[in-house]
Amino acid sequence: MPYTAYIRRRIFGVLAATIVVMTVIENASTMMTTRATMTTLPPVLYSDNGTDIDLREIFIGRCADFKAGRVNPTVDLNELRMKNCTHLWNLFHSTFKYREACNVTRPMYKEFVAEATITIPSNKSAFWDGWTIYDTVHSYAKEGRRSWSLEYTLMGYLINNLKFCGQEAEPGLRYDSCPGPDECGFAKGCADAFWAEASINFAKQAKGQVRVFFDSNREGGAFHNNNSYFAQYELINMDPDAVENVNIYLVTELETKSGDNCTSPSIQELIGILKEKNIRYTCYEQPRDVLHLLCIDGNESDECILQKDALVSPTDVALPLTTSSSSRTRNAISISFQVLIVIFVGFTHRVLHNT
Amino acid sequence: MPYTAYIRRRIFGVLAATIVVMTVIENASTMMTTRATMTTLPPVLYSDNGTDIDLREIFIGRCADFKAGRVNPTVDLNELRMKNCTHLWNLFHSTFKYREACNVTRPMYKEFVAEATITIPSNKSAFWDGWTIYDTVHSYAKEGRRSWSLEYTLMGYLINNLKFCGQEAEPGLRYDSCPGPDECGFAKGCADAFWAEASINFAKQAKGQVRVFFDSNREGGAFHNNNSYFAQYELINMDPDAVENVNIYLVTELETKSGDNCTSPSIQELIGILKEKNIRYTCYEQPRDVLHLLCIDGNESDECILQKDALVSPTDVALPLTTSSSSRTRNAISISFQVLIVIFVGFTHRVLHNT
Numbered sequence: 001m002p003y004t005a006y007i008r009r010r011i012f013g014v015l016a017a018t019i020v021v022m023t024v025i026e027n028a029s030t031m032m033t034t035r036a037t038m039t040t041l042p043p044v045l046y047s048d049n050g051t052d053i054d055l056r057e058i059f060i061g062r063c064a065d066f067k068a069g070r071v072n073p074t075v076d077l078n079e080l081r082m083k084n085c086t087h088l089w090n091l092f093h094s095t096f097k098y099r100e101a102c103n104v105t106r107p108m109y110k111e112f113v114a115e116a117t118i119t120i121p122s123n124k125s126a127f128w129d130g131w132t133i134y135d136t137v138h139s140y141a142k143e144g145r146r147s148w149s150l151e152y153t154l155m156g157y158l159i160n161n162l163k164f165c166g167q168e169a170e171p172g173l174r175y176d177s178c179p180g181p182d183e184c185g186f187a188k189g190c191a192d193a194f195w196a197e198a199s200i201n202f203a204k205q206a207k208g209q210v211r212v213f214f215d216s217n218r219e220g221g222a223f224h225n226n227n228s229y230f231a232q233y234e235l236i237n238m239d240p241d242a243v244e245n246v247n248i249y250l251v252t253e254l255e256t257k258s259g260d261n262c263t264s265p266s267i268q269e270l271i272g273i274l275k276e277k278n279i280r281y282t283c284y285e286q287p288r289d290v291l292h293l294l295c296i297d298g299n300e301s302d303e304c305i306l307q308k309d310a311l312v313s314p315t316d317v318a319l320p321l322t323t324s325s326s327s328r329t330r331n332a333i334s335i336s337f338q339v340l341i342v343i344f345v346g347f348t349h350r351v352l353h354n355t
Numbered sequence: 356m357p358y359t360a361y362i363r364r365r366i367f368g369v370l371a372a373t374i375v376v377m378t379v380i381e382n383a384s385t386m387m388t389t390r391a392t393m394t395t396l397p398p399v400l401y402s403d404n405g406t407d408i409d410l411r412e413i414f415i416g417r418c419a420d421f422k423a424g425r426v427n428p429t430v431d432l433n434e435l436r437m438k439n440c441t442h443l444w445n446l447f448h449s450t451f452k453y454r455e456a457c458n459v460t461r462p463m464y465k466e467f468v469a470e471a472t473i474t475i476p477s478n479k480s481a482f483w484d485g486w487t488i489y490d491t492v493h494s495y496a497k498e499g500r501r502s503w504s505l506e507y508t509l510m511g512y513l514i515n516n517l518k519f520c521g522q523e524a525e526p527g528l529r530y531d532s533c534p535g536p537d538e539c540g541f542a543k544g545c546a547d548a549f550w551a552e553a554s555i556n557f558a559k560q561a562k563g564q565v566r567v568f569f570d571s572n573r574e575g576g577a578f579h580n581n582n583s584y585f586a587q588y589e590l591i592n593m594d595p596d597a598v599e600n601v602n603i604y605l606v607t608e609l610e611t612k613s614g615d616n617c618t619s620p621s622i623q624e625l626i627g628i629l630k631e632k633n634i635r636y637t638c639y640e641q642p643r644d645v646l647h648l649l650c651i652d653g654n655e656s657d658e659c660i661l662q663k664d665a666l667v668s669p670t671d672v673a674l675p676l677t678t679s680s681s682s683r684t685r686n687a688i689s690i691s692f693q694v695l696i697v698i699f700v701g702f703t704h705r706v707l708h709n710t
Contacts (some may be wrong), residue, residue: 054419061416064409070516085412096410162426245678258660262676282677292650292659298503299643303663306643310662314399321617322637323600 015016046101048180051164051173056141056278059321060090064157069253070153072144076119083154088116090160097172101165102184109197117201122208124148129230133217136251140213140293147211150195150202159198165190171279186227196233203234207242214267216285217259225273235270240278251290254298261285401456403535406519406528414444417459427499427507432475438509443471448519450545452527456520457539465550471510472556477563479503482576484585487570489705491606495568502566503558505550512634514553520545541582551588558589562597569622571607571640572614576621591624595633600699606645609653616640 034124052058062071063085063135071075091112096104126147128137137149144152151160155257165178179189187196214222225231238246252258260266274281276305286303365373407413417426418440424432451459481502483492499507501670508517520533534544542551567585569577581587591705603622607613615621617638629636641658650659 029405052419052423054423054459057412057415058419059416060412061414061420064413067391068409069409073384142494142505157439245362282675284675288654288659288661288664289651292654295647296495296644296649301646302648303661305662306646306658307660307662308658309643310665320637320639321637 026203032200034315040255046165046179047183048178048268049070049163050177051095052162053175053323054311055162055164055173056093058162059092059158060085063088063154064116066157070169072158073159074121074124074144074148075154079118080154083118088112088158091115093164093173094101095194096164096166098168099166099190100168101179102189104105104166104188104190104193106187106193106196108195113155113197113201115206116158118159120148120153120202120207123210125202125206127203127210127212127230127234128214129212129228130215130218132218133251135211136293137213150198153202155198155201159194163191164347166353182227187233195229195267199229199233200237204236204238206238208244209239209247210245211247211249213249213251213290214260215252217256221264222260223251223266223270225269229272235273235277235307238279239290246274246279247283247287247291249280249287250283250285251294252286254294254301254303287352368452370397376410387616390516401520401532401534403436403533404518405530405532406521407517407683408530408645410517410519410528411444413462413517414447414513415440418443418509421509421512427478429476429503430509431501435475438471438473439646443467443513446470447513448550451519451521453523454521454545455523456529456534457544459521459543459545459548461542461548462551463553468510468525468552468556471513472560473509475508475557475560475562478565479563480557480565482565482567482585482589483569484567484569484583485573487573488568488606491648492568495645505553505621509559510553510559511561514549518546526706538584542584542588550584554584554588555592558592558595561593563599564591565598565600566602568603568604568606568645569615571605572611572618577605577615578621578625580624586628590632593632593634601629601634601636602642603636604642604645605638605640606649607641609649609658610654613640622673640653 004307010227066075067072067077067080067083067085069080079302095108095112103280124144126137126141126149128134128149137147138151140151141147142154150156163178166172167172167174181192183189184192187193207245217223218224223231246264248262248270250258250262250267262285267283271283272279291303294299356660369590376551377555380678384465418438420426421430422435422438422440424430424435450463479499479502481496481504483489483504492502493506495508496502496504505511520529521527522529534546538544542548571577573579578586603617603624603625605613605615605617617640622638628635646658650656653659
């Protein structure tokens with residue numbers, strides 16, 4: 001699934017556009033006389049930033065880093081040794097160079113995707129759908145050490161977060177603007193078409209226990225069957241002979257009422273599809289590993305209180321050694337008192353009842 | 356502090372060495388006639404792998420990625436726009452090119468470090484010492500979104516995990532081997548000298564609340580005052596007027612007996628130094644945010660049991676909806692029973708005592 005940077009710096013975009021539009025105009029006049037096949041530039045700007053100025057440098061640098069196992073240390077280095085970064089770059093950028101941004105379709109990326117494929121270890125594949133869960137999955141994956149989302153495969157890492165699109169006119173890449181997500185239609189256009197093809201490849205390789213992450217409060221239901229990369233390119237391409245079990249992870253942000261649960265219609269629809277495909281599943285509401293991940297930044301939340309902090313008596317709570325006063329353990333103390341009060345009330349009630 | 360990749364692939368090293376030694380021999384003979392200042396190659400191989408073949412490509416690629424805010428999204432993009440990646444590369448590699456690997460000293464990196472400096476936000480600096488805590492700090496930092504370790508500053512990110520060293524002979528970089536950590540002496544030699552200078556720069560910038568991470572079971576004590584980048588380059592360079600409080604994080608791996616605590620001599624030595632510098636501190640044993648981080652991969656550990664799983668009655672525990680049986684919540688059920696038994700025994704004891 002694509003990671004398109006929503007948080008793009010507009011100022012940078014405008015600066016880049018100013019410089020590059022001038023270059024484009026200059027080149028366009030040259031091209032008028034040199035390229036007989038020229039068509040006019042699309043009249044409108046797309047909604048997202050144009051091609052990254054340093055696209056090639058970033059691609060080649062990421063590729064070299066990934067090949068050495070410095071990004072995802074759980075890769076097969078022997079397999080990666082066979083990959084040629086310059087060759088991958090040529091396959092990749094020739095797919096959209098000199099093509100109008102929305103005229104790029106999924107099958108055009110087949111060769112690049114095939115060449116960039118690496119083996120994904122069993123039990124590691126992590127799928128997700130819906131932008132609101134992306135950050136959590138990204139942290140959970142731990143650069144592939146815990147789990148592989150598409151973004152920690154070679155092809156995903158190479159392209160993640162980059163902006164790129166082409167145009168028929170010289171210089172073949174468009175620097176003033178590129179289509180945003182879905183701007184050319186679902187899974188169409190130079191970026192979305194890549195992510196669709198990459199998603200198919202990713203899903204076909206899934207083996208053993210796999211995970212799929214959803215935000216329980218996603219608008220329109222945790223699982224979407226339409227206009228969803230997960231539903232349309234991944235779920236249907238999972239191999240029932242290879243995938244042993246799909247672990248459905250329904251995650252709810254801390255301090256938020258949970259939305260869909262395992263019996264909600266949206267998840268039941270997903271379960272129905274899995275049953276039809278004869279793939280086993282387990283559905284978790286707020287799975288504990290993900291909850292601990294959320295609790296790193298929210299350990300004052302009720303959900304995050306640890307038993308060891310809740311059950312100790314107030315005098316046992318280790319107060320931090322400090323030059324200043326601290327209130328870290330206030331919660332733990334208050335909860336310990338609550339437990340004592342409950343026991344005391346219970347006891348009193350029974351004694352009164354007996355007498 | 357340096358991240359020198361201990362997990363280097365020896366096979367790759369040997370392959371690279373074979374290819375490169377041949378090139379070196381070839382070049383050496385040419386050089387005999389062209390470089391009057393030539394001295395002989397050091398007779399022995401160093402213990403670590405030689406310079407990364409793609410060093411320049413990786414450096415430039417990482418620099419472009421970082422500049423765009425794609426690595427650490429909490430950076431100041433306006434400040435980064437002024438950085439020129441090619442200029443930084445020239446400053447960096449000219450420091451050690453054509454120099455024997457162990458002849459590089461800390462001050463030689465001053466210009467590169469000064470040029471690569473970026474502003475570190477208040478309350479974000481994360482220090483650490485001792486390799487056994489590195490992975491935890493790295494995960495905790497969350498690419499700078501939660502905390503900035505040196506590795507998520509521009510200069511740290513550029514160099515982290517890379518192998519590089521020079522030689523007087525052509526081609527000026529040594530590809531057969533490079534010194535490992537401390538091989539040229541503490542903080543000496545082309546890699547260690549860089550990390551020492553970078554550590555000084557990093558510490559001088561620390562503002563507000565800062566954190567320092569230690570493994571409580573580190574050999575020789577959590578805090579080391581000798582041969583420690585933290586003690587010798589960071590701690591002494593913290594500005595007491597800028598650093599409001601040092602939060603000492605003493606971390607113990609799950610299922611492990613804790614080693615040093617806040618009153619242990621090693622930590623008391625650190626506290627002594629802080630007091631002398633007039634810097635306030637707070638010391639945490641197994642700080643809860645880090646504990647939750649560890650619990651992601653160890654949520655069956657006793658330390659990781661959440662109050663919400665421990666106190667609910669067995670019938671309230673949500674069993675996962677599954678096609679197969681599951682034992683996820685066995686612990687929670689057993690602990691709830693333990694709590695009930697304790698209450699029951701207490702009650703019986705009081706009743707018997709009364710009658």
